[in-house]
Amino acid sequence: MNLAYRDIRHGLGRFLLTCAGLGLLLGVVLAMIGIYRGLVVDALTIARAPAVDLWVVEANTRGPFAEASRIPGDIREAVARIADVTAAGSITYQTVETEHGGDKLRLYVIGYELTRPGGPPQIAEGRQIARNHYEMVADKSSGLTLGDRIRLGRHVFTVVGLTRDQVNSGGDPAVYITLPDAQKLQFDLAPPAARVQLARGTGGSSRDTVNAVVARLHANASPDAVAETVHRWKHLSAITQEAQELILTRSLVDRARRQIGLFTSLLLVVSAVIIALIVYTMTMEKLKQIATLKLIGAPDRTIIGMIVQQALALGFIGFTIGATLIFNIKDYFPRRVVLEPDNVMVLGLIVFAVCLLSSGLGVRAALRVDPATALGG
Amino acid sequence: MADTPERPLVLVDRISKHFGEGETRVDALREVSLAVYPGQVVALLGPSGSGKTTLLNVIGCILDPSSGSMELDGEKVLEDGHWLRPNHRQLRLDKIGFIFQFHNLIPFLDATDNVALVLQLAGADAMAARTRALELLDYLEVGHRRNAMPAKLSGGEAQRVAIARALANKPRIILADEPTAALDSKRAGIVMDLLRKVAVEQNAAIIAVTHDEKIFDRFDRIFSLRDGRLELEGAGAN
Structure with missing residues (x-):
C-alpha cells in the first residue's frame, strides 16, 4: 500500500495547487536561466x-x-x-x-x-x-x-x-x-x-x-x-x-550576465527554502498520523518512504509544470530565452537534490515523534 | 487452544516508573503488578495524573519503565527494567492491538485500507490483507461502510473500524485508551459489547483506561490507580 500516493490522492486539489505554486517559482528560475543563456547567445550571435x-x-x-x-x-x-x-x-x-x-x-x-x-x-x-x-x-x-x-x-x-x-x-x-x-x-x-x-x-x-x-x-x-x-x-x-x-x-x-546569474542563484536558494518549508509543513500536519503508524507497528522505512516520495512527487510535478509553462511562453519574452536540454536537466537534478534534502527535515521530525502521542486526546 | 487461568496474557510484575530526579522526581508507577487472563476485559480507573496512561504505555511497549518485569502472551519481554526485544514496533505489531479515544484512523485511507494496512505491515499480501479486512469489518457490523473515508464515518462506525484495525493481526492483547469517551451511552454500550465479544471469541485480554461510569458493568475487573499504586476496585457485572 503506497501511503504517499494515498495521502496525495486524498488531498489532491491542495497538493496540485501546491505543485502549481512551486511550478511557477521553478518556472521563474528556468526563465532566469534561459534569459541568462539568451544574453550570452545574443552577444555571440552577431x-x-x-x-x-x-x-x-x-x-x-x-x-x-x-x-x-x-x-x-x-x-x-x-x-x-x-x-x-x-x-x-x-x-x-x-x-x-x-x-x-x-x-x-x-x-x-x-x-x-x-x-x-x-x-x-x-x-x-x-x-x-x-x-x-x-x-x-x-x-x-x-x-x-x-x-x-x-x-x-x-x-x-x-x-x-x-x-x-x-x-x-x-x-x-x-x-x-x-x-x-x-x-x-x-x-x-x-x-x-x-x-x-x-x-x-x-x-x-x-x-x-x-x-x-x-x-x-x-x-x-x-x-x-x-x-x-x-x-x-x-x-x-x-x-x-x-x-x-x-x-x-x-x-x-559580463555585468548583466553576473547580475542575472546572481539573481538566478538567489531564486534557487529561495526555491530550496520554500520546498523545504512545504515538505516540513506537510510532515508536521501528519504528526498524529505518523505517531499512530508507529504505534500500530509501521517501521521507520514506511514513514520515511511516505515523506520522501511525497517530496519527490512535489518536486517532479512542480518542475514539470514550471518547465512546460516556460517552454510554452518563452517566445513571448522580449529578449531571447534559451533553454538547452542540459540546463533543464541540471535544474531538474538540483530540484531532485533539494527535495531529497528538504525531506530530510520532515523525516527528522517524523522520526522524533513519540508513538505515545497517538494515545489520549 | 484456550489458555488456562494460570497463564496470563499480560503479567506485569512490580513495575515502577519515575520521571525526573531529586526534588523534581515524580513517581508515576510504584511497584505495580497486574495479571490479565485470556477472555478478560479489565478497566483501569483513576484521576488525572494517577498513572493510568503511563501503565498503558509501558504495557504497550511505548515507554521504558524504571524497574520491573513483564510478560506478554507468554513471552518475557521485560526483565529488571530492561527490554529483552529491541524492536518494540515489531513487538506491538505481533502481540498488541490499540484502540484510541478518537479512533485515530488514517484519514487518507478508507475503512478497508485502514484495517488492511496493519496486515500489510505484518507482511500479508495486498489481496489477503483486503479479504481479512473485509471479514473483520463484517464481523464488527460495519462492512457496509467498507469504502467510506474516516471523515464520513459516524463516531460509532469509526470506533468499530478502529477495533477492526486493532484485531487485524489477531493480537491476544488489546489496549484501549478511553475507547468510549467520544461516544454517547448507546454507542458506548455497543462498542463495549463488541470488545467483550472479541475477548471471549478470540481469547484475548483487553485492558481499557476509562472514566466512563456507564460502562463499568461491562468489565470483569476494575482496577484503580492512585498516586502510582494499583488497587483492585472490584469486579464488574461480568
Whole structure:
C-alpha cells in the first residue's frame, strides 16, 4: 500500500495547487536561466554571423563591439593578400532608431559587401540583397515583413529577406544593408552640415571608412599567426574569433550576465527554502498520523518512504509544470530565452537534490515523534 | 487452544516508573503488578495524573519503565527494567492491538485500507490483507461502510473500524485508551459489547483506561490507580 500516493490522492486539489505554486517559482528560475543563456547567445550571435576567423580593427582597440573602431575600407585588400586568408570583407555596425507603423524601432544596422564575408548567415524568408542600394535583410524579431519599406537616414529601404534570431547584445534586431548604403548612413553629413564643411574646405575627405575587416582563413591556418602579421602593421589590431567571443562574454555582457546569474542563484536558494518549508509543513500536519503508524507497528522505512516520495512527487510535478509553462511562453519574452536540454536537466537534478534534502527535515521530525502521542486526546 | 487461568496474557510484575530526579522526581508507577487472563476485559480507573496512561504505555511497549518485569502472551519481554526485544514496533505489531479515544484512523485511507494496512505491515499480501479486512469489518457490523473515508464515518462506525484495525493481526492483547469517551451511552454500550465479544471469541485480554461510569458493568475487573499504586476496585457485572 503506497501511503504517499494515498495521502496525495486524498488531498489532491491542495497538493496540485501546491505543485502549481512551486511550478511557477521553478518556472521563474528556468526563465532566469534561459534569459541568462539568451544574453550570452545574443552577444555571440552577431559576432558568429559572418563565420570568420579574424577581426581586423583599429589599433589598440577591442572593436568593433566592445569599443569603437574606424579603419579605412581598403584595408580589406591588404588583409585579403595575407597568406592563409581565403576571403576578407569590410563591415560596419551601428544602432539606429527609426519609425515603423507609427512605432519607434531600434535596429542594429550591419553594412557588408555583397560578395564577401559579413552578410546574413541564413535567409529564413525571401532572398539575399541583390541590388547595391536600398535593399535590406531584416531579422523577424524587428516585426518587419517582406516588402516593408522603412526609412534609414535619408533613404527608404525595402525588406527583401528575413533572418531569424539575429539580434545584438542589447537585444536590438539586426538588419543587413550593403556597405555603401551603411557608410552613407553612418558617415554622410546632413546637407546643411555638408555645405558648411565644404565651405570650410574639409568636405572632400573619403568616406570609405569601416568598423572592421573580417577574414576567413584556410582550415589549417593559425588565426594567432595571421593576427600577429596584422599586428606588425602598427596601425591595426587583429582579434581572433575566439578572442572576440571572449571579449563579448567577459566584457560586454559580463555585468548583466553576473547580475542575472546572481539573481538566478538567489531564486534557487529561495526555491530550496520554500520546498523545504512545504515538505516540513506537510510532515508536521501528519504528526498524529505518523505517531499512530508507529504505534500500530509501521517501521521507520514506511514513514520515511511516505515523506520522501511525497517530496519527490512535489518536486517532479512542480518542475514539470514550471518547465512546460516556460517552454510554452518563452517566445513571448522580449529578449531571447534559451533553454538547452542540459540546463533543464541540471535544474531538474538540483530540484531532485533539494527535495531529497528538504525531506530530510520532515523525516527528522517524523522520526522524533513519540508513538505515545497517538494515545489520549 | 484456550489458555488456562494460570497463564496470563499480560503479567506485569512490580513495575515502577519515575520521571525526573531529586526534588523534581515524580513517581508515576510504584511497584505495580497486574495479571490479565485470556477472555478478560479489565478497566483501569483513576484521576488525572494517577498513572493510568503511563501503565498503558509501558504495557504497550511505548515507554521504558524504571524497574520491573513483564510478560506478554507468554513471552518475557521485560526483565529488571530492561527490554529483552529491541524492536518494540515489531513487538506491538505481533502481540498488541490499540484502540484510541478518537479512533485515530488514517484519514487518507478508507475503512478497508485502514484495517488492511496493519496486515500489510505484518507482511500479508495486498489481496489477503483486503479479504481479512473485509471479514473483520463484517464481523464488527460495519462492512457496509467498507469504502467510506474516516471523515464520513459516524463516531460509532469509526470506533468499530478502529477495533477492526486493532484485531487485524489477531493480537491476544488489546489496549484501549478511553475507547468510549467520544461516544454517547448507546454507542458506548455497543462498542463495549463488541470488545467483550472479541475477548471471549478470540481469547484475548483487553485492558481499557476509562472514566466512563456507564460502562463499568461491562468489565470483569476494575482496577484503580492512585498516586502510582494499583488497587483492585472490584469486579464488574461480568
